[in-house]
Amino acid sequence: MMLIYLFINSHSLEVWAGKLDANKHGSTVKIVEASKRLVMDKVEGLEDMPVTDGIDPARLYDPHTWSDSILAADKADIIDKQLAKINPKHQAVYQKNAKAFRKESEVINHSFQAKFKTVKTRTFDTRHTAFSYLAKRYYLRQLE
Template sequence: MLKKVIRGCFVALFGFVLAACSAQKEASQVQPGMKIVTSFYPIYSLVKEVSGNKNDVRMIGSRQGIHSYEPSAADIKAIYDADVFIYHSRILESWAGRLEPNLQGSSVKVLEASTNLPLTKVPGLEDMEAGQGIDEASLYDPHTWLDPVLVGQEAVAIGELLAESDPKNADYYRQNAATLEEKAQKLADKYSPIFSKATSKTFVTQHTAFSYTAQRFGLKQLGIAGVSEEEPSPRQLAEIKEFVDTYNVQTIFTEKGASDKLAKALASSTGVDLKVLDPLEADPENNLTYLENLEQVLETLAQELK
């Protein structure tokens, strides 16, 4: 009986050691890859999809918009500790141009994803040039991530940046980027005929983030300037009421997370409907791909204009 017990223990121990050795072997075969940090949600999502399972991809400032965002000391440390930092545009994330990794003893590569994208000037500022007190960042519209075709182009650019940083996996990144670009083009192709048949081509937004969307699909975006998430003043409400009456506005699109005070004030003073049109600056945290989230935005707009 004792021999059987000893034999059973030996077999169990041998099996445990064998499993442990196997696990160590598998762990040794896993490549840690690059440590990549990105700026806001669209870039994070695209980098994550193009990178696949090759790298550790993380994002700073995941729960807030990007326009007023300034990186914390912890964010800066995370960037300097990374192998690669990818951001959208110096027009949007001007703070990225102030990073000084060499002075901090960091070898991180700081990469701009939208370098080759055709940025357009903000409507009304087409004839102005940077300089003499005019900041370039105030002239150009950075919201290219709301046009599916430009999303595809930025995915390809990200694929090239990753390929240059990690040549052994270059083909993998480029293939993932090409697949994403194809999906983005299909999304544009899906909504082009929908918007072309829309009875209305004009929409009104609190946040004028959708100029590239409008350009892509032959629409016109009108913005209500100076309306924040706080309760509008009586003067602002009077101006908005005049705007609504002049353009026969039925719906005003607000940002996700707009305050109840804003919604109630606009609704009671103008009688218009308020609907959310998400500019996708903060992480929706819904486990959808970026293009799936963008499709939801386009569908919301299409339903309003049909």
């Protein structure tokens, strides 16, 4: 049986992916979660919610890690390592790409740090709270 590898952001965002996972259902799809080893924040308002029967604990965590360029680079490192396990022959290519992505992410981070340092209003409003990691990184406050 040949496995198909599906890379997802996180089970908190792609809930449907669990139905495909070869580890659970004898499927030919192996799910690789890019956020697996990241420390994710609980969704605002759910910080104190206990995990009880019927609640998928992954749903309590904010999946929008890509809004923080450093966390995005951490995810690229996770993907790099997983790809190297799947296809070790191309490990050097994966590492090179992950390093290049991290370098670009750090440039973005430094640019944002400089820009947000001078911002007087540190609060912003959004219709969807997708920027909590960005807000946390640059000492901003996100409202919904």
